[in-house]
Amino acid sequence: MRKIAIATIVAALAVGGSLAGPAMADDAASPSAATCNSGPYIVFFDWDKSDITPEAATILDSAINAYSDCKNAPIMLAGNSDRSGSDEYNTALSMRRNESVQAYLTGHGVPAGAATSQAFGESMPRVPTVDGVREAQNRRVEITYGRGSDS
Numbered sequence: 001m002r003k004i005a006i007a008t009i010v011a012a013l014a015v016g017g018s019l020a021g022p023a024m025a026d027d028a029a030s031p032s033a034a035t036c037n038s039g040p041y042i043v044f045f046d047w048d049k050s051d052i053t054p055e056a057a058t059i060l061d062s063a064i065n066a067y068s069d070c071k072n073a074p075i076m077l078a079g080n081s082d083r084s085g086s087d088e089y090n091t092a093l094s095m096r097r098n099e100s101v102q103a104y105l106t107g108h109g110v111p112a113g114a115a116t117s118q119a120f121g122e123s124m125p126r127v128p129t130v131d132g133v134r135e136a137q138n139r140r141v142e143i144t145y146g147r148g149s150d151s
Contacts, residue, residue: 036070039063040142043101047084047134050096052104060101063143064108073145075110077101077117080124082138083131091121094141101141 041063043056052060067075079094079101098117106112126137 036073036145037066038070038073038146039066039144041066041144043097043141043143044136045097045139045141047082047136047139048093050093050100052100057104060104060143061108064105064110067105067110067114067145070145072114075105075115076144077115078124078142078144079117079119080126080138080140080142081122082133082135083122083125083129084134085122087121091119094119094121097139097141101143 041059043052043059045051045056046053067073077098079096079098081090081093081097083090085093095117098119102112102115102117105115122138125135126140127135129135129138
């Protein structure tokens with residue numbers, strides 16, 4: 001009998017239960033609501049590519065999980081490139097990167113109309129470089145949720 005009681009107590013504690021009886025249960029703090037982590041979630045790309053790599057998929061999966069906590073918050077995708085091509089080419093490449101991220105998000109349950117995107121090309125570098133430099137930190141899409149993400 002004693003082993004069963006201890007096992008019951010351990011099981012109750014393991015699932016976040018309480019040892020308080022019914023009279024004390026109302027005094028227990030309720031779990032807090034999940035908080036929206038607005039990001040940014042940064043997905044990096046290989047040079048001159050817009051393919052989602054396994055590493056990028058891991059970041060996107062985290063962003064998708066956060067979206068469920070953000071309850072209809074607007075999403076902004078900000079595509080960027082390094083400075084190794086022309087301005088026009090890099091802006092188009094940034095848009096293709098946004099499209100790849102958008103396709104991944106919608107393919108994993110985020111509504112298609114939830115996100116807006118902007119292609120910055122090489123104009124918003126994380127690491128400033130001179131023209132023509134291939135900088136991995138600049139080849140990215142930044143995903144943010146919430147106020148200010150829809151402008």
